Amino acid sequence: MGGRRQLFSRILSGALIASAVLAPAAGAAPPAFTLRDGVTQPVYSYEHALRETTWVETGQDLDRDGRVDRVAADIIRPAEPAARGQRIPVIMDTSPYFACCGRGNEQQKKTYAPDGTPAQFPLFYDNYFVPRGYAVVLVDVGGTNRSSGCFDDVASGVGVVNWLNGRAKGFTTPEGTGEVKARWASGAVGAIGKSQDGAAAIGMASTGVDGLRTVVPIAGVSSYYEVHNSGGAYFGYGGGGPGLYNERAQVLCQPFEDGNARRAGTDGNYNPYWQSQNYVDKVANVRASVFDVQGFHDVNVNPLQFGQWWDALNRTAVARKAWLHQGAHLDPFDLQRPEFVSALHRWFDRWLLGVRNGIEREPAIHVEHTPDRWADEPSWPPAGTRQETFRPAAGPTPGLGALATGPGRGSASLTDTPGSGEDTWVLNPELPSPERVLFRTAPTPADTRIAGTGSVTVTVRSDQPKATVSAVLVDYGPATVRDTTFPALGVKNLTTRSCWGASGAADSACFLDTAADLVDVDHQILAAGWADIGHHRSLWRGEPLTPGKPYTLTLRLSTLDHVVPAGHRIALVLGGTDVPSFDPALPNTRPRLTFDLAGTAVSLPVVHW
Numbered sequence: 001m002g003g004r005r006q007l008f009s010r011i012l013s014g015a016l017i018a019s020a021v022l023a024p025a026a027g028a029a030p031p032a033f034t035l036r037d038g039v040t041q042p043v044y045s046y047e048h049a050l051r052e053t054t055w056v057e058t059g060q061d062l063d064r065d066g067r068v069d070r071v072a073a074d075i076i077r078p079a080e081p082a083a084r085g086q087r088i089p090v091i092m093d094t095s096p097y098f099a100c101c102g103r104g105n106e107q108q109k110k111t112y113a114p115d116g117t118p119a120q121f122p123l124f125y126d127n128y129f130v131p132r133g134y135a136v137v138l139v140d141v142g143g144t145n146r147s148s149g150c151f152d153d154v155a156s157g158v159g160v161v162n163w164l165n166g167r168a169k170g171f172t173t174p175e176g177t178g179e180v181k182a183r184w185a186s187g188a189v190g191a192i193g194k195s196q197d198g199a200a201a202i203g204m205a206s207t208g209v210d211g212l213r214t215v216v217p218i219a220g221v222s223s224y225y226e227v228h229n230s231g232g233a234y235f236g237y238g239g240g241g242p243g244l245y246n247e248r249a250q251v252l253c254q255p256f257e258d259g260n261a262r263r264a265g266t267d268g269n270y271n272p273y274w275q276s277q278n279y280v281d282k283v284a285n286v287r288a289s290v291f292d293v294q295g296f297h298d299v300n301v302n303p304l305q306f307g308q309w310w311d312a313l314n315r316t317a318v319a320r321k322a323w324l325h326q327g328a329h330l331d332p333f334d335l336q337r338p339e340f341v342s343a344l345h346r347w348f349d350r351w352l353l354g355v356r357n358g359i360e361r362e363p364a365i366h367v368e369h370t371p372d373r374w375a376d377e378p379s380w381p382p383a384g385t386r387q388e389t390f391r392p393a394a395g396p397t398p399g400l401g402a403l404a405t406g407p408g409r410g411s412a413s414l415t416d417t418p419g420s421g422e423d424t425w426v427l428n429p430e431l432p433s434p435e436r437v438l439f440r441t442a443p444t445p446a447d448t449r450i451a452g453t454g455s456v457t458v459t460v461r462s463d464q465p466k467a468t469v470s471a472v473l474v475d476y477g478p479a480t481v482r483d484t485t486f487p488a489l490g491v492k493n494l495t496t497r498s499c500w501g502a503s504g505a506a507d508s509a510c511f512l513d514t515a516a517d518l519v520d521v522d523h524q525i526l527a528a529g530w531a532d533i534g535h536h537r538s539l540w541r542g543e544p545l546t547p548g549k550p551y552t553l554t555l556r557l558s559t560l561d562h563v564v565p566a567g568h569r570i571a572l573v574l575g576g577t578d579v580p581s582f583d584p585a586l587p588n589t590r591p592r593l594t595f596d597l598a599g600t601a602v603s604l605p606v607v608h609w
Contacts (some may be wrong), residue, residue, distance in 0.1 A: 020414050027220035032088050033133035040349050042131035044078035048504030049130050050518060051076050051118045053146070054170040054180055058159035062142060062150035063252035069142055069149025070174060071156045073163070074110060074118040076126045077135035082184050089188040089213075089352035091125050092137045094157035094200040095360055096244040098122065099145035103194070105493060106512060107333055110138065110145065119506035125192070126332065127501030128341065134348065135185065137164075141200070143249030151244070152255035153196065161189050161204065165211040192290075194218035194331050195301060198293075202309065208285035216344065218293040218300040219329055222309035223370045224277035225270055226302060231269040231555055232535025233468050234583055236319035247391050251293055256539045268532050269466065270539035283312040287450050289319040289351050289360070291344070293332050296560050297484035298345040300329040303527075307453040307559025310380065319360050321347065325368040326492030327482050334491050334514045336374070337368075339498055369449075371516045380561075381452040384608040391601045392439035392572060401431040401597070403439040403572055409596040411438040416576025416591045418584055422472045422528055425575045429476055429523070437595065440476065440571040444564050445580035451561040452605030456529060456572065460598025466530045466534055466538055467591040470578040471555050473527040473602070475481050477568030483519040490495035492517040526562050529555035532585065554601055570604050 015335050031036035033040045046586040055070035062069055097103060098110040108122035118138075126136040142149030142154045149156075162168035163501040164185040172178040189212050191201035198220025205215045221227055245253055247282025263273035275281070286417050290313060294306035306322075313320050323332050323340065332340040344368070347354040365375035395401040401412065417435040456471035482490030494513040534542035545551065564570055576593055577584050585591070 009365050031085035032078075032084070033353060035355065038355070039345055040132040040353065040355070042502065044080050044133060045204060046127065046131050047504055048079050049076050050079050050082060053116065053118060054163070054172070054182075055174050056160050056163045056170045057122055057168055058149060058155045059168070059347040060149060060152065060155055062152060062256050063148060064255065065148070065252060067148070067175070067351060068148065070171065071142055071149065072140045072146035072161060072174070073160050073170070074121065074138045074140075075135060076118065076121055076130055077184060078130055078133060081133065086132045087184060087186040088133055088135050089190070089348075090135045090137050091129055091190050091192060092139060092157065092160065093125065093193045093197050093350060094139040094141060094153055094160070094191065095197040096141040096144040096151065096153065096195055097196065098138060099142055100244055103197075104331065104511070105491075105514070106441040110504060113506075114514070121507055124341070124498050124509060124511065127429055127503065127507065128345075129259070129348070131502050141244075142251050143245045145246060146174065147246075148248070150249060150256040153200035154207065157191060157200050157204045158207055158209050161209050161211050163175065163407070164189055167411065183489070188213045190214045190215040190216065190348055190352050192218070193220070195220070196474065201234065202279050205286045205288045205290065206279040206282035207523060210490070212288045214289040214291065214347065216291045216293070216347070218331055219295065219298055221280050221301060221402055222290075222305045223274075225274035226304060226478065227373055228377075229238050229268045229270075229274075231318065231553070232539055233530050233532040233585075234268040237582060240509050265344050268535060268539055272578045275288070280308050280312045283309075283471025286316065286318050290321070292320070293324075294322070295325050295327040295330050295490070296324060296562065297490065298329045298483070299484075299486050304453065304556060305309060310454070321359075321364050323366045324380065326371065328484040328486075328488070330489050330491060333511075335368075337498065337500070337513075340466065349366045367561060371480065371518060381605055382449075382607050385452055385605050386608060387454075387603045388606045389603050390441065390570075390572070390602050392597045394597055398434050399437045400430075400436070401437075403441045403570065403602070408595050408600055410536060411594055412574075412597060413592060413594040414574070414576060416467065416584070416593065418577070418590070419579055420523060420575070421579040421581065422470065422573070425523060426472060426474050426523055427573075429474075429571060431567070436573055436575040438571055438573045440569045442607055443567045443569055446566050447605070448564040449562070449607040449609065450526070450564065450604050451607050452560045453559045454527060454557040454602065454604040456557060456602045457552065457600060458574065459550050459596040461548055461550050461594045461596075462533060462545050462591045463547045464586060464589050464591040466532070466585040467545065467583045467593060468530065468532055468577045468582055469555070469593060470530045470575045471528065471557065472568060472573040472575070473557060473560075474523055474566055474571040474606075475526055475562065475564050476523045477565060478520070478522055479524060479565065480518050480520050484515045485519075488517060491515065527557040527560045528578070529557040529580065531555045550599070591592070
């Protein structure tokens with residue numbers, strides 16, 4: 001936004017009102033917002049806002065049509081600042097879902113007037129923020145909706161940031177030569193979005209692109225290796241575009257997708273392709289502030305994606321904030337709507353407009369411990385968190401035993417059984433099962449909080465040359481929790497609506513209210529991890545196993561924050577192939593796995609209150 005800016009305010013009728021916070025340079029138009037009680041106010045018309053589309057060059061030709069790819073950026077911005085020559089910041093969501101699947105729990109899609117002018121902008125960002133002096137820009141990822149090119153969400157978003165800062169070309173049509181510049185934009189951009197959109201925001205931040213001032217990833221991916229693999233065990237590779245592409249891209253982008261699939265491989269090996277898709281390793285490039293959101297029971301985006309990203313951010317000076325909850329693949333707009341909108345409002349005011357509201361000095365963490373019971377904390381993992389090691393010991397019943405801080409002893413065996421997985425392994429913990437082994441602690445004497453990323457080390461022998469091992473952490477005991485059994489998310493829609501901003505004829509600001517969707521349980525899966533035993537030396541290369549030979553390897557568990565109530569018991573459950581997440585390591589085989597319990601342990605981040 002150029003130059004140093006100064007805060008000034010005036011008192012009017014007993015209320016603090018700032019008609020401007022950023023002092024303009026000499027001869028420049030005044031800032032385009034009004035403050036009251038420290039936040040920007042809705043002073044601009046939503047009905048008369050400017051709606052337009054610019055097709056922005058990404059600098060690539062991924063669809064190989066001989067032309068630079070252009071992504072469609074649908075824009076809504078207040079008309080009044082434009083008429084006065086005032087520049088405004090941008091809130092941007094880069095998504096492949098605006099045409100196929102929709103956004104939010106009502107699956108809102110983009111809609112257009114007969115002449116192609118954008119009509120409905122999904123979610124509440126436009127309704128709420130445009131009247132407060134922001135532009136909202138929704139970008140179609142390359143090859144989706146009205147964009148050309150192929151699926152590169154980061155390049156799509158970065159291209160638009162560059163255009164907003166005068167470094168890339170934009171056009172009035174998908175293929176024409178009529179160029180348009182973003183003279184209305186201040187250059188300050190905040191990227192927000194859930195799931196793939198959140199991954200785009202993280203990826204954009206990892207490039208360090210100038211102008212990106214903040215990112216708000218909601219259940220975003222920080223490393224794609226862990227989306228398709230775990231510890232050398234291969235989930236499967238679906239690529240980014242198939243199923244999301246427009247008709248043109250479905251044809252032109254097949255070579256691009258085939259090339260990505262070849263580079264990714266199916267052997268579970270970490271390789272240069274996955275390295276290029278690892279944003280955690282690029283955290284040193286991040287200059288934008290970060291407001292992250294993650295649910296600890298998300299099966300769409302493993303909470304490990306948050307945990308490894310946040311741990312890396314903790315080693316930097318990046319300003320950061322996080323909302324952490326006990327739901328699944330959820331937007332906080334559907335968890336704590338008034339509180340989240342208020343926090344997001346102040347966050348964008350701070351980082352896109354320079355309003356010195358002090359939000360970066362407030363507790364950085366807003367965490368849900370049990371349904372609808374939240375706490376504000378200064379950091380995460382919490383102060384006083386230490387890794388504690390628990391080891392299994394065989395009991396009198398084969399396949400069952402104790403879990404404690406003392407030495408491990410004995411051995412335990414299982415047969416990898418096709419068709420079973422963690423949901424069945426954890427049932428009936430007092431009974432043996434040939435397809436898993438289970439070790440429980442004594443009842444906990446007091447509430448015990450586990451917060452962070454744990455790991456399980458196993459020493460195991462297989463009777464086959466290839467085998468997969470799985471580890472599951474379980475809390476056994478009665479509780480009332482959010483129902484996150486897939487496809488449940490932990491909330492349910494109500495019949496009432498609440499309004500967040502201004503509505504238009506084609507775009508309502510009123511959204512279905514939600515409430516916690518609760519269920520009574522006698523156990524809860526807290527975390528899980530998986531690995532191919534043949535990758536015990538390195539993720540970069542697996543090797544055939546020598547049947548009967550012991551191998552030691554460590555599995556990362558998914559990140560968690562959970563309070564184990566007094567009287568509950570924590571369990572480590574070990575299994576083979578976790579179906580349906582994985583296919584058998586070798587078709588038509590049932591590996592026999594034997595664990596040396598003296599060489600097996602689980603390390604958990606326990607909070608000492």
